[in-house]
Every structure is written in C-alpha cells, then in structure tokens.
Amino acid sequence: MKKILLISLGFILISCSKNSPLDNFADVYEEAFTDTTTINLPNIDYKFNMNGRCFQDNNGYYHLPLISGVNQTLHRFGAYITNIDIYGLPSHVIWSCNAYWVYNENTVPIVNGTSFADPNVDSVFCMMAPIFDMQNDTVTIYGQARFEEGDVILTDSINIIFK
Numbered sequence: 001m002k003k004i005l006l007i008s009l010g011f012i013l014i015s016c017s018k019n020s021p022l023d024n025f026a027d028v029y030e031e032a033f034t035d036t037t038t039i040n041l042p043n044i045d046y047k048f049n050m051n052g053r054c055f056q057d058n059n060g061y062y063h064l065p066l067i068s069g070v071n072q073t074l075h076r077f078g079a080y081i082t083n084i085d086i087y088g089l090p091s092h093v094i095w096s097c098n099a100y101w102v103y104n105e106n107t108v109p110i111v112n113g114t115s116f117a118d119p120n121v122d123s124v125f126c127m128m129a130p131i132f133d134m135q136n137d138t139v140t141i142y143g144q145a146r147f148e149e150g151d152v153i154l155t156d157s158i159n160i161i162f163k
Helices: 002-015 025-033
Strands: 048-051 062-064 075-081 092-097 100-103 106-109 114-116 123-128 138-147 152-162
Touching (some): 075 138, 075 152, 092 123, 114 123, 123 138
Parallel strands (some): 062 152
Antiparallel strands (some): 048 075, 075 123, 092 114, 092 138, 100 106
C-alpha cells in the first residue's frame, strides 16, 4: 500500500508543473509597456544674436560711457533669442568676458555668469558692471545659448569700448 501511495504521489508531482505568477507577466503587460506613440517634434531654427544696448559704430563696436565719480557703471545688455525650445524649456545663456577687476585680492568678473530667456519675449538679458578704471578699455563679451537641454548650442560675442 505504501508503494502504491508513493508511486501515485510521485506520478502526481512529476506530471504537474507549477506556474510562476510572473510567467504571464510579459503577455499581460506587454501592451502597457510598449510605447507605440509617435512624437513629431517641431523643427526650430534657433536664434541667438547679442546686442550691447548702447551706441554701435560702423565697425560693430559698442560704446558705453562710464560714469565718473562712481566706482561701477551698471549696464544691461542682452540678446535676441528663441526663448523656448522644442521641450518647452526656457533657453539658457552662459555669459563670460575677457575682463575682470580685483577687489580685496578677489577676482571680480564684470558680467553675470548665466541667465534664462523670458518665456514670453524672445530676449535674454545680463548685467555688467565695469569700473571707472577701465575707461578706454575694449572688452569682448561672449554668450553661449543652450537649447534642448544642451544638445543645441549657439555662440555669439560683442565688443564694447568703455568711454
């Protein structure tokens, strides 16, 4: 009797297979995890053109008068820019300049380092603060506009003479 029971139990165990609850996972959820949507992103002709926002001579140099008797002259310059990229993100601009000044043994740049475009207007602005000792100097300000999370980069520069 024990032999018959053992043989029957063995036959049952061998002939039955246990299904894992994850066996049908791919079949059941394959449709949910398969992205069949097609995204048509617009083709945007990005623009980035810097503007010194002061008098510009025939050679393309901007002339910024410095205020005598004041250490720093504040001036806002900017650029015409495509303000929103294909992802709806605001355009980002990194600014730099070849001039600086020293205060208490610290190097001070004359332009802010970064700014974002206004989402409602195709423009971006940055502040500069040259000191009066820079009178008659010519500086170059560089701009690097970043679109599509940095995948598209445009550059421009302007020259400014401090009067």
